[in-house]
Amino acid sequence: MIRTLLIANRGEIACRVARTARAMGIRTVAVFSEADAETPHVRACDEAWPIGPAAAAESYLKADVILDVARRSGADAVHPGYGFLSENAGFARACEAAGVIFVGPPASAIDAMGSKAGAKTLMEKAGVPLVPGYHGDDQAPAILSQAALAIGFPVLLKASAGGGGKGMRVVRSEDELPAAIDSAKREGKASFGDDRLIVEKYLERPRHVEVQVFADRHGNTVHLFERDCSAQRRHQKILEEAPAPGLDPAIRDAMGRAAVAAAEAVGYVGAGTVEFILDASGTFHFMEMNTRLQVEHPVTELITGLDLVALQLRVAAGEKLPFTQDDLRITGHAVEVRLYAEDPARDFFPQTGPLTRLRFPQGEGIRIDSGVEEGGAVTVHYDPMIAKVIAYGRDRREALARLGSALGRIEIVGVTTNAGFLKRLVEHPEVVAGPIDTGFVGREIATLAPAGEAAPAAALAIAGFAEMLAFDAAAKSAAARTDDPTSPWARADGWRLNDVGHHDLDFREGERVTMVRMAAERSGEGRGWTARFDGTDHHLSGHFDADGSLNVRVDGVRHRAVVVADRDRRVVFLDGRSWPLVLEDPFTAGEVEEVGHGRLIAPMPAKVIRVDVAVGDRVARGATLLVTEAMKMEHTVTAPADGVVIRLAVAVGDLVDEGAELVVLEAVDE
Ligand code: ADP
Numbered sequence: 001m002i003r004t005l006l007i008a009n010r011g012e013i014a015c016r017v018a019r020t021a022r023a024m025g026i027r028t029v030a031v032f033s034e035a036d037a038e039t040p041h042v043r044a045c046d047e048a049w050p051i052g053p054a055a056a057a058e059s060y061l062k063a064d065v066i067l068d069v070a071r072r073s074g075a076d077a078v079h080p081g082y083g084f085l086s087e088n089a090g091f092a093r094a095c096e097a098a099g100v101i102f103v104g105p106p107a108s109a110i111d112a113m114g115s116k117a118g119a120k121t122l123m124e125k126a127g128v129p130l131v132p133g134y135h136g137d138d139q140a141p142a143i144l145s146q147a148a149l150a151i152g153f154p155v156l157l158k159a160s161a162g163g164g165g166k167g168m169r170v171v172r173s174e175d176e177l178p179a180a181i182d183s184a185k186r187e188g189k190a191s192f193g194d195d196r197l198i199v200e201k202y203l204e205r206p207r208h209v210e211v212q213v214f215a216d217r218h219g220n221t222v223h224l225f226e227r228d229c230s231a232q233r234r235h236q237k238i239l240e241e242a243p244a245p246g247l248d249p250a251i252r253d254a255m256g257r258a259a260v261a262a263a264e265a266v267g268y269v270g271a272g273t274v275e276f277i278l279d280a281s282g283t284f285h286f287m288e289m290n291t292r293l294q295v296e297h298p299v300t301e302l303i304t305g306l307d308l309v310a311l312q313l314r315v316a317a318g319e320k321l322p323f324t325q326d327d328l329r330i331t332g333h334a335v336e337v338r339l340y341a342e343d344p345a346r347d348f349f350p351q352t353g354p355l356t357r358l359r360f361p362q363g364e365g366i367r368i369d370s371g372v373e374e375g376g377a378v379t380v381h382y383d384p385m386i387a388k389v390i391a392y393g394r395d396r397r398e399a400l401a402r403l404g405s406a407l408g409r410i411e412i413v414g415v416t417t418n419a420g421f422l423k424r425l426v427e428h429p430e431v432v433a434g435p436i437d438t439g440f441v442g443r444e445i446a447t448l449a450p451a452g453e454a455a456p457a458a459a460l461a462i463a464g465f466a467e468m469l470a471f472d473a474a475a476k477s478a479a480a481r482t483d484d485p486t487s488p489w490a491r492a493d494g495w496r497l498n499d500v501g502h503h504d505l506d507f508r509e510g511e512r513v514t515m516v517r518m519a520a521e522r523s524g525e526g527r528g529w530t531a532r533f534d535g536t537d538h539h540l541s542g543h544f545d546a547d548g549s550l551n552v553r554v555d556g557v558r559h560r561a562v563v564v565a566d567r568d569r570r571v572v573f574l575d576g577r578s579w580p581l582v583l584e585d586p587f588t589a590g591e592v593e594e595v596g597h598g599r600l601i602a603p604m605p606a607k608v609i610r611v612d613v614a615v616g617d618r619v620a621r622g623a624t625l626l627v628t629e630a631m632k633m634e635h636t637v638t639a640p641a642d643g644v645v646i647r648l649a650v651a652v653g654d655l656v657d658e659g660a661e662l663v664v665l666e667a668v669d670e
Contacts, residue, residue, distance in 0.1 A: 009081030159188030408576025
């Protein structure tokens with residue numbers, strides 16, 4: 001029996017583990033960094049201990065500090081979640097030595113699967129089918145080249161210690177090989193302190209299908225079917241579903257058995273995932289095993305009706321699995337997407353900022369796993385995931401339809417998110433028809449993440465209308481205060497501003513400014529407004545409902561919309577999409593323009609990792625000026641126009657805040 005569980009993680013996974021543990025009557029202990037003192041995972045637990053500064057290396061990755069909290073809080077088990085210490089064999093061993101249960105496999109299994117090369121050697125012995133390739137010890141470039149030639153192009157180089165798609169290079173011909181080996185080795189060394197590579201046949205248009213396995217300490221190992229994670233961008237998962245669409249039951253069965261064999265070969269205990277790549281001919285090959293709970297475990301929970309965290313805790317406490325393989329069935333279909341603070345229109349650049357508004361839809365078959373809340377923030381310190389949005393249905397079509405609808409009803413203000421991108425993805429005809437291959441998202445990126453789409457006329461008209469209603473309401477309360485129903489403050493038709501009785505509102509979207517002229521209409525009984533812009537008049541009428549949403553007719557068509565105001569920002573949520581606008585203040589607009597000229601600022605808090613220019617340098621439009629890094633992603637700052645560097649505010653190694661000046665260019669006109 002586990003009585004007290006320390007959750008060595010944060011965010012949604014910490015909240016999720018706490019929920020199950022508490023339902024099982026287990027006392028829960030959270031740990032938190034300085035950046036997380038007020039976050040939901042802290043409140044989700046019975047008690048919470050500070051473990052250090054925001055940087056993960058100084059808090060969530062501090063094995064000794066966390067173990068010390070385990071001891072002092074009387075925890076008899078530690079759940080590592082995913083990421084951080086979850087695949088750290090040293091931590092698993094330290095727990096064991098301290099007499100604390102590590103909720104995960106034995107350290108030896110983590111070690112065995114920790115290197116892609118070692119894992120492949122083991123799997124080969126266990127008779128698990130592999131991707132053809134080289135995973136030997138001899139790492140001389142000549143040997144690696146020879147292996148690539150023997151395998152045949154295209155090949156994929158992978159850092160043996162890799163993860164998260166780092167250190168991977170697709171090589172299509174012999175002459176690209178030396179440079180690719182070089183750079184993959186460098187990336188492996190920089191990211192994992194290990195430059196060993198493996199070489200694999202690069203399979204064209206494959207699917208990523210992984211199998212969830214579970215083992216207890218009594219020699220029972222089962223699989224909980226598969227998940228298809230083929231929707232990937234740069235080898236990173238975006239959408240995961242279970243079961244894999246259109247998978248031949250005989251292949252499902254064979255993959256399940258291969259996964260169980262893989263787990264048994266390393267003496268596995270607990271929850272694990274065996275990843276396979278499935279080629280176009282239906283042949284599957286072992287890729288790697290993740291020795292922890294996966295981000296995408298909820299889809300398996302929904303189709304099996306099991307709580308994987310509860311199972312992990314029971315197995316960790318020494319219980320037997322409460323079922324056999326034959327007891328397990330797939331019921332229905334589940335799909336999950338990862339909602340991130342990132343900007344698809346700017347190459348998915350991660351975003352940070354306050355979560356001024358954060359509302360998730362509820363509905364049949366919808367599950368939201370989130371670790372942030374309205375009033376919180378997405379910071380530079382951790383992964384910018386806001387939530388996992390998961391939908392379940394009787395079949396795939398129903399699950400996808402529910403997910404698409406839920407994505408359209410999410411309201412987030414403060415950071416740009418990938419919600420629109422995800423909605424287009426789950427509603428894409430090829431995704432709906434299914435299955436897709438791992439290259440699908442890359443090929444369709446222009447459709448899925450269109451650059452800077454302009455707000456439709458209805459959104460602009462509604463933004464103007466909401467402004468007028470808000471103004472009306474403010475005027476009414478002012479009138480109430482004056483005690484004079486005939487006071488001019490009781491009128492909001494613009495009489496005070498100018499003779500013709502209208503308000504001009506400048507809404508900016510990116511570079512484009514639209515002047516929306518709002519004029520009150522006096523026909524009929526209910527008062528409406530006309531919004532005039534781009535040479536067209538739109539007629540609007542409606543009101544705010546009790547929940548704050550707008551019930552509005554635009555040119556006769558009824559819409560339900562939400563307009564959120566945050567300082568000068570107005571975000572219009574309409575028909576399942578959102579349109580961020582800036583309401584320009586006519587008195588300050590001029591100043592803003594000038595400040596932006598030629599002065600490049602940090603789009604987010606980051607570290608400067610490279611500087612390519614010096615004061616006095618002449619640079620061409622598009623030239624790299626410097627490179628910053630935040631959230632493990634590099635961001636290249638380029639010259640917006642031809643110019644001369646007249647000021648350089650940073651050097652390599654500097655940490656800069658969002659909005660900090662980096663470089664000032666003076667334009668050269670020729
Ligand atoms: P990481 O551990 O860095 O995530 P993986 O080995 O799990 O790396 O591979 C990540 C993704 O890269 C896979 O899901 C798959 O889409 C793609 N991939 C891996 N190996 C191959 C291969 N041999 N051929 C084609 N695609 C591959």
